[in-house]
Amino acid sequence: MCQAPRCLWLRARSDPSAARAVLERRIHRSTRGLSWPAVDPRLAELLDEARASEAPTVFLTGAGISAESGIPTFRGPEGYWQVGSRNYQPEELATHAAFEQIPDEIWSWYLYRRAVCVAAEPNAAHHALVALERAVGDRMLIATQNVDGLHLRAGSSLARTYQIHGNIDFMRCADECGAPIGRVPEALAPWPKERRVGDAERKLLVCERCGGRARPHVLWFDETYDEERYRFESSLEAASRAALLVIVGTSGATNLPNMMARLAARSGAAIVALNADPSPFTALAESLPRGHFARGSATDHLPAIAAHLARGPG
Ligand SMILES: [Zn+2]
DSSP states (O other), X not given: OOOOHHHHHHHHHHXXXXXXXXXXXXXXXXXXXXXXXXXXXXXXXXXXXXXXXXXXXXXXXOHHHHHTTTOOOSSSGGGOEEETTEEEOHHHHSSHHHXXXXXXXXXXXXXXXXXXXXXXXXXXHHHHHHHHHHHHGGGEXXXXXXXXXXXXXXXXXXXXXXXXXXXXXXXXXXXXXXXXXXXXOGGGOSOOTTOOOOHHHXXXXXXXXXXXXXXXXEOXXXXXXXXXXXXXXXXXXXXXXXXXXXXXXXXXXXXXXXXXXXXXXXXXXXXXXXESSOOHHHHHHHHSTTEEEEESOXXXXXXXXXXXXXXXXX
């Protein structure tokens, strides 16, 4: 197998499991002269500054990184859901109000979405962040808007992965009786789009402690962030002390990511936005003296960024 950097790079882009192995080898050999393809000089400067700092690099990840694993956002037509003669929009379904009215339908929609997520595999960008965490530990942190759990399945630690909108693979007591968050039962997979929750499924979707109804462990549009379930304060605190905030594949539609970006900018962090298209976050990055917009996909840029940061301080 050719070990030339260009060949390693091409293989990493086409095969996620090879990417993981290659990146880990790259990190272990980083002092022995193998070089990953160079990043943009301006970006390299910002990464070098972050490497020299004890403060963490925070990765804020969004739908773009999951799209490369084949997971749709479920905010467009792929998220529409037929109930009787009515076609619901995702924004109507992902609410506590809808769960109160049509809980079986909401659970059916989430179990279908969960099945899509479970069938997907983490990609080279997820694996790059795993390798970086193994190399630098507490000097990196992920805050993800994605509920698909792919960062954890790739191998990122729960301690350094803030799932700020929850995780579709988990459920909790709908009455908030204080029972711990649990996994959605495996008996509820696979879940084709036409399948609907009935009596048998309803019996599985209950709180283990109080026996009441369980709900998906996700943040809904008509709910607010909190620390206990969604690491709200921890995410803001991480943004305020970050040396560098890398915003990956997210366009800035939700509240906490916006707060994190503004707080990091105000606190003097460098901001790098990786996105296929311009967005409010790329505009913010470009407006800052220590900011950079890297146009492209997460798998285009994250392996090289992670390898650069993984070399350690200085
Ligand atoms: Zn309960």
